[in-house]
Amino acid sequence: MVKVRADTDVCVFSGMCVLNVPEVFDQRDDGMVEVLAEEPPEGLAERVRLAVLGCPSGALSVEED
Ligand code: SF4
Incomplete structure (x- = not known):
């Protein structure tokens, strides 16, 4: 289980995160990241990890249980 923080x-x-995993990330009207699923299904975990690595600002992190 991964827990996503932004x-x-x-x-x-x-x-970038929205392009990589639109099931988990969205952007508000002003562009700010919004986490749609703080505990995404296991099947998305690898893509979420890649999105964390691909975030240019380092805003994203995951906790692994
Ligand atoms: S800076 Fe990171 S968290 Fe913000 S929209 Fe880009 S990829 Fe997502």
Whole structure:
């Protein structure tokens, strides 16, 4: 099980996470990241990890249980 966190003080609105895993990430009207599923299904875990690595600002993190 992974738990997703997004630091809204750090997000630079690139939208990369939304492109990579739209099931888990969205952007508000102002561009700020929004986590749709804080505990995504196991089948999405690898893509979520890649989205964390691909976030240009380091705003995303995952906790692994
Ligand atoms: S990839 Fe990172 S910087 Fe870009 S919208 Fe998502 S959280 Fe924000």
